[in-house]
Amino acid sequence: KQEVTQIPAALSVPEGENLVLNCSFTDSAIYNLQWFRQDPGKGLTSLLLIQSSQREQTSGRLNASLDKSSGRSTLYIAASQPGDSATYLCAVNQEIQGAQKLVFGQGTRLTINP
């Protein structure tokens, strides 16, 4: 059974720091991995999607990497800002019992202090 783990569960850093969020998964047979952002009381906003054949994706200050063989992904946030404060979720898309399904990690709650 696929298990997705995000460490740490919470992270607090001062503004301006570069930081890395980690995501690991136990089954490497995935279609892709997606990073989401969730603000309190809101829905999920897609940040980056990495296909299983790709090594990394970039969008602005965000860079996500994927190492499928070791079951790891990282989300790198450069020059963090207070507006980056949110919960970050990773999810892998894979085939389970003949259907494509997303399996989520528990998330990392990020706080950027001014």
Place this chain on the structure above:
Amino acid sequence: NAGVTQTPKFQVLKTGQSMTLQCAQDMNHEYMSWYRQDPGMGLRLIHYSVGAGITDQGEVPNGYNVSRSTTEDFPLRLLSAAPSQTSVYFCASRGYPSGSYEQYFGPGTRLTVT
């Protein structure tokens, strides 16, 4: 594009009542799904659909019913609400049949069952 929309945003039900959570998308996505999000449990798949007239169960389907009569709409029905169904419900959609498509989420419905 409005993306994925959900109504209502908030709902309070008494035990035993029934209701329908509405979900619609305007991206012509074949694949739609419902998740519930609970503290400590993460996001879990309830039901999903790969096209009009085709639905299937996810991880936690008991107590919920779905149908898909059009590509745009995917309502979730609570047959007889129970306090254990207090949760935040998210609808999502993406392209199909490739597993490579990015998933988009609605803003959520916060349901309380008393």
